[in-house]
Amino acid sequence: MKEVVVLSGKGGTGKTSIIASFAALAKSKVMVDCDVDAADLYLLLQPITQEKHEFWSGQVAVIDEEKCTQCGLCQDVCRFNAIENFKVDPISCEGCGFCYNVCPEGAITMEESLSGHWFVSETRYGHLVHARLGVTEENSGKLVAAVRQEARLIAQRQGLDYIISDGPPGIGCPVISSLAGADLAVIVTEPTLSGMHDMDRVIDVCRHFTIPVIVGINKCDLNEDNSHQIESYCHDQGIEVAAKIPFDNVVTEALVRGLPVVEYCDNGVSPQIKRLWQSISGLLVNS
Amino acid sequence: MIVSIASGKGGTGKTLVATSLALSLPNKRPVQFLDCDVEEPDAHIFLKPLLTHKQAVSIPIPHIDEKKCTYCGKCAEVCAYNAIAVIKEKVLIFPELCHGCGACSYLCPEGAISEVGREIGVVEVGQSKEIEFIHGKLAIGEMMAPPIIREVKKHINQERLVIIDVSPGTSCPVVEAVKDSDFCLLVTEPTPFGLNDLVLAIEMLHRLAIPCGVVINRGGVGDSNVEEYCHKEGIPILLRIPLDIEIAKLYSRGITLVEGLPQWRETFLRLYNDIELNKK
Structure with missing residues (x-):
């Protein structure tokens, strides 16, 4: 069982869009959507939910007005400015419990909060494990860890070859949680100065956690000079550029129809995505 | 605005x-x-x-003064993020889990915890x-x-x-x-x-x-x-x-x-x- 995460x-x-195509191309796999606060993969895989689980995580302080003497100690110690006028703002509260521990009246309790849900679903491409973090919630990293753990169990139970994860944008908590212990990271970039800047940072994060990397350049013909720069940068870093996917409206058309692009159209985009998956599976077999 | x-x-x-x-x-x-x-x-x-x-x-993370610490375990008990573990006569700190809330240093009965900045x-x-x-x-x-x-x-x-x-x-x-x-x-x-x-x-x-x-x-x-x-x-x-x-x-x-x-x-x-x- 090998795990690949796309960042x-x-x-x-x-x-x-690329991951959804991998779902259609790869055999013997479970799909995971690790982008838990803007989960979109389900829109293309059209899952039928089989299991729904509550995700309880973190705590929020609650002040009992009857016991509270308004001494203000809780407000003084809170470093997250979450208590004002002896009321807790649950959005700002980080659940540290400092106020609960110091309140001389025992007027504060810490209550578990329901931060979201995670699902095991069946799709025409196999299982999908996905989640929905409640808006404004914290602990996306823990929810990512929960969906990855479930995917591992499914892969073990069914003897599957691959776990294929759609990662979140950025480089922070949910990205690190998606990446830790994976066998390979695929970086999908674009030939824009922002895309290149951000690719550079996420490659550094992969290095930091010693995860091997390959790159696919999407919309490669948008700026040929930048695409060449990405290739030479990757060459210098010893990173394979496994695909150069041209810009094409068929990707959006496929999305509107709820289909992976490799099943929608066989033009210039699809052969490159197939090539990318071949490189990934080749690397995973040998890793 | x-x-x-x-x-x-x-x-x-x-x-x-x-x-x-x-x-x-x-x-x-x-x-x-x-x-x-x-x-x-x-x-x-x-x-x-x-x-x-x-x-x-930086966020403030705990620093333990081993001379004052009695390994009572209060710091680990109050830490909501599991960033501190006390095992026999050893205090382990996991800096990347710490949110810098300051509860451990305030609540240490021995005054053994100070805070040092960790650059993030x-x-x-x-x-x-x-x-x-x-x-x-x-x-x-x-x-x-x-x-x-x-x-x-x-x-x-x-x-x-x-x-x-x-x-x-x-x-x-x-x-x-x-x-x-x-x-x-x-x-x-x-x-x-x-x-x-x-x-x-x-x-x-x-x-x-x-x-x-x-x-x-x-x-x-x-x-x-x-x-x-x-x-x-x-x-x-x-x-x-x-x-x-x-x-x-x-x-x-x-x-x-x-x-x-x-x-x-x-x-x-x-x-x-x-x-x-x-x-x-």
């Missing part, structure tokens, strides 16, 4:  | 809109630009500020023509963006129009960046992904009681569901930018829309006036 640094480079 | 530019989905054109809005206004009113996408800050690529100050952002990123301040520019950068391998966003926002100067470029998503870094805004522009694209994430972003703003309007970028491909949704929910669509390969090429070279195609300046001025009309 980009910058959002909107085409991760999810 | 504080205007934040958010999206839900990544790559819809937040930075494109934020930078062009900022560049259209200085003749009308002075602007301060905060890039609060501290995981992947990109606005500097377009605004090319001269950065003059750099300040490290930087804030840089500069100037791009008339625009005051501030951005934050999370260090590689670090998890927590919100403390850096808080540091960036400490620079807010309300005498100027404050424009905040936000990261994608709807969870804690986004909330930290948009809260206290007078208005939030949500940039989306007319696709099922754009709509799905727009609905989540609107739910977030309702919860924070921040008024919002929508920018539809890359119009012309995709479908009409975003338009219909906004119409049904009574959310104003304040700007439509068509899918235009010329705009995408300018963007790829780090050139803002209003500098590459100056005829857009008028449109962004109108956008600003519409924001004034719809703000809190």
